[in-house]
Amino acid sequence: MPNIEVRPATLRDAKAIAQVHTFAVQEAYRGLLPEDYLRALKPEERQAYWREAIEYCEPQVMVALEGDKVVGFVGYDRSRDPKSRPTTGEIWAIYAAPSHWQQGVGLALWDAARDGLLEEGCTTATVWIPLCNERALRFHETAGFKRELATAKTSLVGGVRIEEIRLKRALH
Template sequence: MSSIQVRPATLRDAKAIAQIHTVSAQEAYKGLVPDEQLKSMSSVEKRQAYWREAIEYCEPQVQVAVDGEKIVGFVGYDRSRDEKSRPTTGEIWAIYA
């Protein structure tokens, strides 16, 4: 049985979310984009600022997956950004584990 729980993200979660986002992106794009471009995508601080703002203003809404005390993944979701599908559809903006 899994001990992973899902809950709304808090501002205190922004750093862990940014770290997961950065490491996941580096692994996903390794060998697909030039190393210099990959290195420029590696700023945990910039991603932390983005996710703090997202959590604070609920855009996108953010949930975290927690195993014990450790955040192991997250999802950002909200209304669709496609004007034609509003207001009836939602959209996952980011999902990382």
């Protein structure tokens, strides 16, 4: 089990976050999304998004470090869902480097995000997960999230229809 430290992201972390994001998506969705779509994903294209998120705290971003290497990240803030209560937070994104899956990185990031959402006055948290991503569903359900079956929606990703569902849990 690696020694993982979690801290707020800095602008210097944007490149590493973009790399973790890209490589984790490519691995998690291999066989579920078209291979050419996954190969075309480039960290450079995500780096600007993460720089802006860090700079403007929208979402708030935390990184997981092993030594001085970024091995995961979480972005969280108030829920983006229309009609959600102001006390509802959302995990916008949470990813660990594939080399660090099942080593406690995701849990450390979730703990940090939960603490941050509680500090913001949130009482519940939600997250949207593609139904085909069984690893992410298992992780969130282990962390206490429950599926909200009536929220299922379809998104088009890489020319493939992906069913997503919202999961929710109390923060206390």
